[in-house]
Amino acid sequence: MSYTKRFDGRGFEELRPMSAKVGIIPRADGSAMFKTGKTTALAAVYGPRDLHPKFMQNPETGILRIFYNMMPFSGHGERVRPGGGRRSKEISMVIQNAILPVLDLKDYPNAVVDVFVELPQTDAGTRCAAITAAAMALADAGLEMKDLVCAVAAGRVEDKIVIDLNYYEDSHEDGADLPVAVLPNSGKVTLLQMDGDMTKEQIKECITKAKEACKKIYEVQKAALKERFVKR
Amino acid sequence: MQKESKAHLLRALAKNVRYDGRKALEYRPVTVEYGISESAEGSARVRIGGTEVMAGVKLETNTPYPDTPDQGNLMVNAELMALSNPAFEPGPPGEQATEIARVVDRAVRESKSIDVHKLVIKPGEKVWAVNIDICTINDEGGLQDAACLAALAALKNTRLPKLNENDDVDYDAEKTKEGLPLSKQPVEVTVIKVGEHFFVDALSEEEKSIEARLTVAVTEKGTVCALQKGGALPLSVEDIDKMIDIAQKLAPTLRKAL
DSSP: OOOOSOTTOOOTTOOOOEEEEEOOOTTSSEEEEEEETTEEEEEEEEEEEEOSSGGGOOTTOOEEEEEEEEOTTOSSSSOOOTTOOHHHHHHHHHHHHHHGGGBOOTTSTTEEEEEEEEEEEOSSOHHHHHHHHHHHHHHHTTOOBSSOOEEEEEEEETTEEEESOOHHHHTOSSEEEEEEEEOTTTOOEEEEOOEEOOOHHHHHHHHHHHHHHHHHHHHHHHHHHHHHHHHO | OHHHHHHHHHHHHHTTOOTTSOOTTOOOOEEEEEOOOTTSSEEEEEEETTEEEEEEEEEEEEOOOTTOTTSOEEEEEEEOOGGGOTTOOSSSOOHHHHHHHHHHHHHHHHTTOBOGGGGEEETTTEEEEEEEEEEEEEOSSOHHHHHHHHHHHHHHHOOOOEEOTTSOEETTSOOOSOOOOBOOOOEEEEEEEETTEEEESOOHHHHTTOSEEEEEEEOTTSOEEEEEEESSSOOOHHHHHHHHHHHHHHHHHHHTTO
16 A cells, blocks of 8 residues: 555655744743644643652752653543553653753752643644653753753654654554654654564664654754743 | 731731732633643633633543433543642642532532533433543642633533444544533632631632632522632631622623633
8 A cells, every 4th residue: 555645735754833832831940832733742840859758869860750641631532531551651751761861960969850741632742742842841941951852753654654643644554653752963862662563774764754853843942942031 | 937928918908909919809810712622522721810721521422320311421520730830749639629620510510501411312321421621730829710710611612523323422523513502601709718808819829828718609690509618717607698799799700701
């Protein structure tokens, strides 16, 4: 089978329309919104702050905790039961690993930086949108960062490699989905997952194209951060 | 610290001035935005000053409860999300979240604002389940009133999804143009008492000094369809009389934002 035209009419390497805003949650120490198509992620940073229970504290460095969550009405289909499950636990963990390399929390021993990511509406690509929003929120919180983090899913639908899959592409039976997080300045990959099946060549093509797409996401992040900075 | 802040609040209220310059019986600016989540069958965002709350409605088909075979199911849940306040923690709903959800539930249910008898697809077998979830985005006080308004706005925004041949929801199809059978618009006004003073729409700092509060759900006819007293101090019958008066007077200003 040949996938000749994308379900939503985009070019194969074309991202969905994006928007971003920094400083959306005044109570938080840093916050950001990132939207790609119908997937919206809100991120709020609290900290560095005291970490309880005490046994979790690390006297060598502050720690980073990510809480990824889909709001109960944000799913395609039935209500998502609140409280999180195995899926959100795993996604939170991989996001943590995707972001930690750009932070240096050595100056905050025993403390924690909490990042809460909530999704009010979803159309696939939620972990990538969460990473992109969380990185902007951390920058907004004024934490020292070596780089930003941008993320997008690449994948295969039938015979084509596509970027930024929507729900119908993501759930296509003949396809694969490969989310990638990239540090835009160093080009290093900090998150890599895949489901579906692809050849090694296709995987390499996905990563290369995802990295290219991340450059555009990086521009959106920078513009949103600049706007926040100028307004102040 | 708390004592000083309360003394300060009392002095300010004696002059009918609030921390942010408002009068005692004045709300912060109220705005309602509809359709903020395309994943939900209905959704809305309510802002009261800096406080922001989202509500979404998910519709499912379900079997009716055995004791109400001729009625649809209604559920209200509230999440005090950890992203909205440094004091909130992730985890199952605590006392405050549960109270907010239950008090909104009573306003919607007891006002008969939704005609649950019209939510029946096949009597005794299949009915609509209306799930309302309220999520806090930024908490600067006054969550109860914002939550109720958001829930109502999300219900107004709801469009029924299509059903397939088994009378289950076809989430892939476009929603229909049909809304929920809504007849009333109950809004909640929480009136707070500190010392001899009454005020509404408390900021987070003011909430710390609350002695007693009364949430009053008021329909557009001015009738009261739910009450909830909170706070540690008792209220006199005269107090309650005054507080209901205040709520009835201010409810239209909230409803106007819808």
